[in-house]
Amino acid sequence: MKRKEKAKVLAGLIVACIALGCGMTDPVRRDLANYVNQGILNIAELEQKSLQRYASVTGPNYTTDEKVYEALKDYVVPLYKRFLDGLMQIRPETDDVKKLHRIYIIGAEQLHEGFKEKMYGIELQNEAVILSANTKIERGAAENVKWREELFTLADKHGLAKEEKKGKLLEWWNRIWE
Numbered sequence: 001m002k003r004k005e006k007a008k009v010l011a012g013l014i015v016a017c018i019a020l021g022c023g024m025t026d027p028v029r030r031d032l033a034n035y036v037n038q039g040i041l042n043i044a045e046l047e048q049k050s051l052q053r054y055a056s057v058t059g060p061n062y063t064t065d066e067k068v069y070e071a072l073k074d075y076v077v078p079l080y081k082r083f084l085d086g087l088m089q090i091r092p093e094t095d096d097v098k099k100l101h102r103i104y105i106i107g108a109e110q111l112h113e114g115f116k117e118k119m120y121g122i123e124l125q126n127e128a129v130i131l132s133a134n135t136k137i138e139r140g141a142a143e144n145v146k147w148r149e150e151l152f153t154l155a156d157k158h159g160l161a162k163e164e165k166k167g168k169l170l171e172w173w174n175r176i177w178e
Contacts, residue, residue, distance in 0.1 A: 029158040031094040035101065036151075043086035047108075050079035054115070065122050072119040080115055084108045100150050107143025110136050 055061065057071040087108050092098045114136030121129030 028094045031097045039090040046083035069122040104147040107140045110140030
């Protein structure tokens with residue numbers, strides 16, 4: 001999905017609110033809309049590209065440890081580090097959005113550490129290190145799923161999400177993790 005398409009889907013959080021005639025007087029609603037549209041959207045492509053590259057050499061796409069190592073070293077780790085750095089720069093204003101954002105940071109940190117550890121494990125040809133890295137990657141992915149679910153819950157609670165928009169955002173998110 002192109003960046004413009006993602007922007008349209010996520011911008012739908014604000015458009016849905018405006019179309020329904022609701023104002024942005026709710027500070028959480030305003031903060032959440034800004035968080036998604038001016039924060040997450042600016043860095044989402046880095047995460048998407050990193051995860052797609054990782055998926056292209058793992059699971060059913062696995063061929064050799066060398067290919068996994070090269071992908072981690074040359075693409076996944078550097079791109080995900082840029083994403084994590086961008087994520088750390090986002091500063092939500094309200095407690096609800098700060099709590100939501102913290103979940104994303106925890107997941108992203110675990111993923112990044114897992115990617116680096118997996119690269120190291122492949123270097124050492126140490127299966128225990130690789131298995132530990134895979135556990136971190138799985139935990140990070142689980143935290144990111146939790147973030148997504150809580151994002152939708154918070155958006156619903158504050159009148160920002162319509163089912164149609166949630167479906168498109170879920171479709172986009174699931175495509176990243178395929």
